Amino acid sequence: MVLLGQGRHVRRKAPWWCRWFRPLLGSDEGMSTAEYAIGTVAAAALAALLYTVITGDSVVSKLTSLIERALVVTF
Template sequence: MIQSHATRPVSTQLQSRLRRLVHDDRGMSTVEYAIGTVAAAAFGALLYTVVTGDSILTALTGLVERALTVTF
């Protein structure tokens, strides 16, 4: 026999709502994209900080100069 919402006990209705809340995946892909975007931006900022640092800039400049002055 199928019961409507009006005839089900309140505890059963509450359990049903809680179960839906716990297992509801709507909006998860949006959250995943947001977290991925924030992580990519943070990684980009970190990479920019490292690459524009004096020691890395000096090393990269030396590497490029050495590569351009190689004789065959």
């Protein structure tokens, strides 16, 4: 709602996507313990995957060569 002055309010119409998705989502009172557990496992799996990629030989060698090139630059 928007306050127009002197206590008058105007209710703005929700965007089309909000009106379309709201019935599909239903009521969300918060996550349950099972949802927290699944979210935690998914976050840990993503972190493990990113760690594996970052510590892989190709990424380490590319970063090392980039840093070496940056340190050898002549002005």
